[in-house]
Amino acid sequence: MRLDLREIIEVPGGSKDFECELDTERLDFPSIRAYQSRPFAKGRVYNEAGVLHLEGTLTAEMTCICDRCGAEFNSVKELPLRATIVEEESEELPELFVLDGNEIDLDELLSTCFILDMETKFLCREDCKGLCARCGKNLNLGPCGCGKEIDPRFAVLEQLLDK
Numbered sequence: 001m002r003l004d005l006r007e008i009i010e011v012p013g014g015s016k017d018f019e020c021e022l023d024t025e026r027l028d029f030p031s032i033r034a035y036q037s038r039p040f041a042k043g044r045v046y047n048e049a050g051v052l053h054l055e056g057t058l059t060a061e062m063t064c065i066c067d068r069c070g071a072e073f074n075s076v077k078e079l080p081l082r083a084t085i086v087e088e089e090s091e092e093l094p095e096l097f098v099l100d101g102n103e104i105d106l107d108e109l110l111s112t113c114f115i116l117d118m119e120t121k122f123l124c125r126e127d128c129k130g131l132c133a134r135c136g137k138n139l140n141l142g143p144c145g146c147g148k149e150i151d152p153r154f155a156v157l158e159q160l161l162d163k
């Protein structure tokens with residue numbers, strides 16, 4: 001979606017609300033199996049002393065896959081949005097978003113915010129115990145029969161020694 005900012009670009013104190021659903025095509029991550037609905041953003045762009053700022057919230061409901069144990073889990077991400085929109089690209093401040101004429105490409109801006117905030121690890125819970133390196137059992141469901149827990153680095157070594 002493109003947002004026309006004509007009416008506030010030259011108007012300090014001006015403000016324009018927006019609501020926008022995001023196309024999930026560009027938001028494809030290996031650890032996200034599906035979006036339960038289209039990510040949704042709501043907020044406003046306002047002109048403060050001649051500078052355009054965007055603020056709002058982006059909400060995404062996702063089905064994710066735990067990087068450690070492989071289980072599926074549901075996750076709701078609520079991302080506070082903050083961005084500055086400028087008229088011309090600046091090499092010194094590449095993180096700013098640039099107006100295209102009187103408009104801003106909201107899809108691009110929101111997708112970028114979403115991607116930049118994406119967690120590097122998807123875990124079903126913070127203390128996910130993962131899978132036993134020897135038997136593959138999901139250790140969140142209880143201890144396996146292997147006895148002591150094995151450091152995955154040693155497990156590889158042990159497999160070699162078994163041969």
Ligand SMILES: [Zn+2]
Pocket residue numbers: 066067068069070071123124125128129130
């Ligand atoms: Zn897990």
Ligand SMILES: [Zn+2]
Pocket residue numbers: 132133134135136137144145146147
């Ligand atoms: Zn085991």
